[in-house]
Every structure is written in C-alpha cells, then in structure tokens.
Amino acid sequence: MPLRPLEIKKYSILPGFGLTMGFTLMYMGFLVVLPLSTVFIQTAGIDWTQFWNIVAAPRLVASYKLSFGAAFIAALINTIFGLLVAWVLVRYSFPGKRVIDGLIDLPFALPTAVAGITLTTLYAPHGWLGKYFTFLALKAAFTPLGVVIALTFIGLPFVVRMVQPVLETLDQEREEAAASLGADRLQTFTKVIFPELLPALLAGFALAFARALGEYGSVVFISGNMPMRTEITPLLIMTKLEQFDYAGANAIASVMLIVSFMLLLLVNILQWWSINRHTDH
Amino acid sequence: MSIEIRNINKQFGSFTALKDINLKISTGELVALLGPSGSGKTTLLRIIAGLEVANQGCILFNGEDATSRNVQQRHVGFVFQHYALFRHMTVSENIAFGLKVRPRHTRPSAKEIQAKVQQLLDLIKLEGLANRYPTQLSGGQRQRVALARALAVEPQVLLLDEPFGALDAKVRKELRRWLRRLHDELHVTSVFVTHDQEEALDVADRIVILNDGQIEQMGTPEEVYEHPKSSFVYDFLGNVNLFHGRIHQGRVSIGSIELDVPEYADAVDKQAVSYVRPYNIEIEREAQGQEFIPARILFIRSVGPIVHLELKREDTGDLVEAELSKERYQALQLKAGENVFVKPKDLKIFIHEDYCI
Numbered sequence: 028m029p030l031r032p033l034e035i036k037k038y039s040i041l042p043g044f045g046l047t048m049g050f051t052l053m054y055m056g057f058l059v060v061l062p063l064s065t066v067f068i069q070t071a072g073i074d075w076t077q078f079w080n081i082v083a084a085p086r087l088v089a090s091y092k093l094s095f096g097a098a099f100i101a102a103l104i105n106t107i108f109g110l111l112v113a114w115v116l117v118r119y120s121f122p123g124k125r126v127i128d129g130l131i132d133l134p135f136a137l138p139t140a141v142a143g144i145t146l147t148t149l150y151a152p153h154g155w156l157g158k159y160f161t162f163l164a165l166k167a168a169f170t171p172l173g174v175v176i177a178l179t180f181i182g183l184p185f186v187v188r189m190v191q192p193v194l195e196t197l198d199q200e201r202e203e204a205a206a207s208l209g210a211d212r213l214q215t216f217t218k219v220i221f222p223e224l225l226p227a228l229l230a231g232f233a234l235a236f237a238r239a240l241g242e243y244g245s246v247v248f249i250s251g252n253m254p255m256r257t258e259i260t261p262l263l264i265m266t267k268l269e270q271f272d273y274a275g276a277n278a279i280a281s282v283m284l285i286v287s288f289m290l291l292l293l294v295n296i297l298q299w300w301s302i303n304r305h306t307d308h
Numbered sequence: 309m310s311i312e313i314r315n316i317n318k319q320f321g322s323f324t325a326l327k328d329i330n331l332k333i334s335t336g337e338l339v340a341l342l343g344p345s346g347s348g349k350t351t352l353l354r355i356i357a358g359l360e361v362a363n364q365g366c367i368l369f370n371g372e373d374a375t376s377r378n379v380q381q382r383h384v385g386f387v388f389q390h391y392a393l394f395r396h397m398t399v400s401e402n403i404a405f406g407l408k409v410r411p412r413h414t415r416p417s418a419k420e421i422q423a424k425v426q427q428l429l430d431l432i433k434l435e436g437l438a439n440r441y442p443t444q445l446s447g448g449q450r451q452r453v454a455l456a457r458a459l460a461v462e463p464q465v466l467l468l469d470e471p472f473g474a475l476d477a478k479v480r481k482e483l484r485r486w487l488r489r490l491h492d493e494l495h496v497t498s499v500f501v502t503h504d505q506e507e508a509l510d511v512a513d514r515i516v517i518l519n520d521g522q523i524e525q526m527g528t529p530e531e532v533y534e535h536p537k538s539s540f541v542y543d544f545l546g547n548v549n550l551f552h553g554r555i556h557q558g559r560v561s562i563g564s565i566e567l568d569v570p571e572y573a574d575a576v577d578k579q580a581v582s583y584v585r586p587y588n589i590e591i592e593r594e595a596q597g598q599e600f601i602p603a604r605i606l607f608i609r610s611v612g613p614i615v616h617l618e619l620k621r622e623d624t625g626d627l628v629e630a631e632l633s634k635e636r637y638q639a640l641q642l643k644a645g646e647n648v649f650v651k652p653k654d655l656k657i658f659i660h661e662d663y664c665i
Contacts, residue, residue, distance in 0.1 A: 200392035203359050204454075206379045207386040208406035208461055218409070222396040304396075 066284060069277035081278045086254055087263060093171055094260040095286070098239035101178035105235045106228055109186025116187070117194040131188070134181045139244030146177050147248040169251030174259065177246045178239040185238060186231030193227040225301045233294035240287050309370050309464035309497050310335045311356060316365035318351055318521075325351045327521045329365070333514075336495040338488070340502055340512035344544070348521040349501045350469055356499065357467050358382045369465070382465075385458030385496075389470040391450040393442040399453050400425045400438040406461035428456040431490070448479040455487075459494075468500035472507065484511050505545045509533060517541050539581055539658035548583045549628050551652060555580040560657060563623040565599050569657055578659045584652040589630035591617070592649050593640060600649035603628060608644050610637065617642070619650060 070078065081087070116128055134142065150157045150167035160167045167173050197220065205215040243261040250257040260283055267276035311333040318326040326348045333339050341349040354360035356367060358379035366375040374382060393402050407421045416424065429435050432452040442450055451471060458466060471487070472480040488511050491498055502508050508515045509529040516526040517540075525537045536542035553562035558573035560566070560580055572580075592600065602622040609616040615637040617630045628650060632640075642648065 198390075198392065200388050200390065201394060203379070204386065204388060204392040204457075205394075205405070205409075207357060207359070207382075207384060208409065208457065209380050209383070210405070210409040211380065214409045218405070219394055222394075 063284065066277050066280045069273060070281045073274045073278065077274075078278050081275050082282050086258070087260070087279065089255045090258045090260045090263050091282075091286075093174060093257065094240060094283075097171060097174040097178055097259075098236050098242075100175050101182050101239045102232050102236035104175075104179050105182045105186045106232045109183060109231060109235075110190055110224070110228060112183075113187045113190040113194055117191060131184050135184050139181065139242065140248070142180060143177065143245035143248035146173075146180060146245065150176060150249060168249050169253070169257060171250075171257060173249040173251070174246055174257065177249045178242055181242055181245055182235030182239050185234040186228065189227045189231035189234065190224060193224055197223055222301075226298050229294055229298040229301060233291055233298070236294070237287060237291060240283070310368075311465060311497065311499070312368040312371070313352075313356070314366050314368065316352070316355060316362045316367070318348070318355065318360070318362050325521050326355075326362070329521075329523060331516060331523065331526070333497060333499060335497055338491045338498045338500075338511065338513045340500055340508035340515045341518060342502055342505060342508040342515050342544070343518035343524075344503060346520075347518040349503075349518045352518070353467050353469055353499060353501050356465070357384050357386050359386070383461065383463050385461065385463035385466040387451070387454050387458050387466070387468040387471050389473045391442070391447075391454045391474075393450055393454055393457070395442055398439050398441055399434065399445070400429070402442070402453055403428050403456045403460050405457060424460060428460055431459075432456045446479075447475045448483055451475065451483065452486075455490075459496075464497065466496050466498040468498065470501050470503070473502070473504075480507070487511060509545070517544065519544075536656065539583065539656075542583045542656050542658070547586050547629060549586065549589065549652070551582040551584065551626075551655070553580050553582060554578065555657065555659060560655075562652075563601060563621060563626075565601055567599065567655065569655075572657065572659065575659060580657050580659050582652070582655040582657045584655050586616070586629040586631040587614075588653045588655075589628060590651040590653055591630060591632060591636075591640065591642070592651070595649040597651075600651045603648055603650045605642060605644050605646050605648060608642065610634070619648070621650075622647070 073081075112131065116124065116131075147168055148154050150160065150173055152158070152161050152166065152168065154168070157167055165172070167176060201219055201223075202215050205219045210218065241261065243259075243265070246259050247262055250259060250262075252258055252262055260279060264276045264279050264283075267273075267279065311331075313329055313331040313333075316326055316329040318324070329348075329352060341352060343349045351360060355362050358374075358377060358381075362375075366373055368374060369382070394405065397405065403425045404421050407416055407424060410416075425438070426435075429438055432455065434449060434452060434456075437445065437449065442453065445453065451474075455468075455471075468487075472483055475483065484507055487500075500511075512529060514526060515529055515532050517524045517532060519540050525532055525541045527535075532541060533545055536545065542548060551562040553560050554577060555561075555569065555572050555575045556577045557575065558568060558570055560569050560572070560582065562582060572578075595602070603619040604622060605617055605619050606627075607618040613634050615632045615634060617632065619628045619630060620626070621628055630650065640648075
C-alpha cells in the first residue's frame, strides 16, 4: 500500500502553520496543562485513605453541595434572564440601548471583591434591598441565597454575549413563515426560535456555570462563611492553604477540577448534539 | 378565493412604496407582480399576506374585509425567496408544521397528518427525502418543500415572493413549469412576485407591472407584450433598441430617416422615443429606400438558431441590437466590421417629456 503523506495543513497564501501551531501548543502547555497537572502531582503525595478522608469530610461535602448547587441555580437564572436581556437588546430599539448594552459587561470588568462588598451592603439585613427580604421573613446576605445572588451577578454577561450574536443573525422570515402557517406567538417562539438558540444558550450556561464554580471574591463577603452552611469549596481550599496544608488543598482542588471538567464535557456534548442533530446522517 | 385590493398606500418613513393600488384577482387565477427592484411588488405581496400593514386602503378576501385580520387569521400560504425552512426540522416535520400547531380541536390526528405529508411529498416528488434536513437538500428541492409546507394547511391563496430568484437558470425554468402544472391541478388563487419578465410571461395568467409603487399596466402576457401602454412596460418586457427622434405632424425623424406615424398626427415638434425589438431590425447589404440606416457590424454571436448582432449606426453612432434567423444570416454572409444597412420595423413610439434612459 502506498504511503500517503499526512495532510494537516492546507495550501494557504498566509504561511506559518508550523510556527503558530508550535506556539499554541507551548502556550497551552505552560498556561493550562502544566499548572493543572501540578494539582494532581501534589495530590499524589498522599495515599487514597488520606485523600478520601480529606475530600469526603462532612464540612467539605456541605461545601460541594453549596458550590455546585448555587452555581447551577445561578447559571440557570442567567440563562433565562440573559436570553430575555439579549432579546430586548437585539429586537427593540429604545433610547439608552447602548448604555444598557455596555452595562452588561460590567460584572466582567469589576474586581470581584468590589462586587462582593456592594452586594453585601445591599443585601445585609439592614441594607437597601436586604430590609425587604427581612420583611418577607427571608435572609439574603449570609445565607445560600446570598451566594446565588452573587453568582448570578457575575455570570450575567456570559449568556447575553453568547445569545446576542445568534439572535442578530436569526432570519425573521422563519418567524413570518411560522405565523403564516398559523402558529401563534408562543408556538413561533418555542418551536422555531428557541431550537435555533439552544446551542448558544447551552454554551452561555456552561460558561456562566464554570465561572460561578470558580468564583471566590464576590462570594466570601456575602456568604458569611459559616461552616456546614455557607462555605463554598474555593474558600475551603484557601483555608487549607492558609494552614500550609498543601496536599489537602490540592486534593480538594483535584475534585473540583475533575467534576467541573466532567460537567463542562457534558454541556459540550449536549451543545454538539443540539448543533448537529439536524445535519448528521 | 378572490382578492380585492382597494386604494392601498404604503410609506416607509418618507419613502412611498405603494401609491393608490387597486387590483382585483379572481378565484383560481395565477397572477404575476412584475417590476424592477424597489417597485413595491414585494411590499404589495406582504400586505396581501398580512406580514405588512398598509397606511391606507383595504384588502378584501371573497368580498369580505380582511384588512384587520393578522397573518395567522388570513390563511394564506406564503413562500419566501430564501425558502425560510425550519432548519432543525426534517422535511416531513417542516411540511407538518402548519397542521401540528393548530389548536387541539381543529388539529388532525397524527395519522391524518402523516397521510397529508405523504401526499404532499408525492406531489413535490421528494418521497425518499422525508427524513432529510433542509441543509441536505438542493435549492430547488428546498423551494419545493417550502411550497409543500405552505400547501399543507390548504390555503385559499398562495403567495410567492420571488420563489425562483435564488435558483440557477435551469432549475428555475423547470420549477416554474412545475408550478404552472401544479396550479392547473389545484386551482388555488396564486400571486407571485418576480423581476424576471420571462418568468412572468411564461407562467402567469395575468401580469401586473409595477413601477415606482404604481401599477403601470395589467393584462394577459400577450396583451402587455404586444400592446404595452407605456415606454416603461415596453422596455421592461424584453430587449429593445431605442431611437431618439423628433415627432412633428405625424412624421417622426430618427437620425437620417423619416417615417410616417399617423397616430401622432397632431403632435407638434415633440421629443419622441421609438422602441424596436431586436428581431424587428431588418438587415440588407444595399439600401433599398430612404428608410435604411447605414451601420457597421461590431459583433456577431451566432450560437443557436438565432444570430445576435451588435451594430453601430453610422449617422448618430448609437448602438443597435439585431436578431436574425440562421438562414438569413447565412444568406447575407455577414462578418464583423462590414458596413450594412438596417431598417427598423414595427416601431413603438412614445412621446415622453420626463422619461429618459
């Protein structure tokens, strides 16, 4: 059988595949793979029993529940309301539209500690918003609800910025076609528009969720950090580090890493499915 | 179902898209709205469908006022130029859409929907492709699916917005013949928009020619082609040669020649534009009378049974297009660069102060 040369690069008028590819690999290696692998290398210093004792401690299990649960709820809230915001920004024109569009990115740009302090001030039992929560016999600051609020705040831009460009390219003729076939507004949205937006929504959800999982700065102020109740996992990693328990911190980190990797993989598979189900055969 | 359009006006900001349009379309007719881009033909179609709202005027379906009905209530089938198929649905799901979205009490059973889809797939000759997605179909196939989707809800009016505009020439011709046959079978009142005069002449029962938001002329293809009411219509419906001249008391002078035009006997020294179709240009080697204009052959395209020539008039320097039969061409033995004499026959003369090209 004749050997066929491996064809990776295509003819291009802009050469430089070797250089750029080499740089990409080096860059990713130094910036992503190497730091992440040290987590596992450090964790390898302890045996399985020790590992299990650290990562399955009741205080940690409580923090996993809060971290993953609150991140999931926050990402879900952002998916719904992010879609709404993106819809308004794309479909309607109104005075101040550009200002609102700019405000969306603020949670990106703001130092997270600033967000934490402001949110805590607002939602504290005597804060501007917190007092209404107290009135409803609810507490926002220093409860899991506060954590969800902080995570919702920082995750907003992801969904909006993922959905916005897709909505902009969405052809209004399809909606008109659906209407001319007798579909009402809800049917037009759920059966025609929503399926087109689903991949972008899933991607936005995944990003908001990932960001919320890793969030530290804005949460530690509003959560109150009460053991078993409002401690998030990244905080426990910090605590271990402050006690010079590097192996312990890395053990927790590796759990976070593996779980979030699997969750992202799941969302990506879902996204891949939603994009490709109408083209594959 | 018959459609009546009364005094429709439509403005987009300061731009007037339609000016006082009145039009009656009777049941079972196939009407073409023909015009250049920006003539308002698509706007008119969208107003009939309820996708656009007119500033003034009303639309009557079967004599009943339908102006205030929205697009869902009008029960029209609308076919878009770029198909507007639902990308995440298969061909059969696309076709079934209009039936599946009906409220429960009027929705056919799953079995009936399946049967209807099958029947339409037979009609559009895509039986084997029921489970394909739109991206896996060719342009012509997609447009047929779009048509089947519109027909599934059994509309009483079918509206098509440049339905073949995005297809290549051969498919376009096939599909428009197919549409004509389909119309003859189904007899659903149909209106289609096109900027292609050949398409309109080939398919429609009646042609409505629009220009600048107004109806220039309407009539059967023969009527509008043979008896154009305005220079615009004459120009728009086919290749033409323009002869600028002056008209005075029933005689028109075009360059070096003069012709009798009894219909303008009372015109006094007016600018006139004469139109001649390329096949009405006679070519001779020798001038046989004073109606012949000397010209030089610039270019000959002799592919097919009709030979196309481009000539330059010696007197004014204007270009003239002519068409000859192959036999005539061979008898004359013409070559590029030769000097000949041309005679325009069957001139259409319009006196027009404001019309210029």
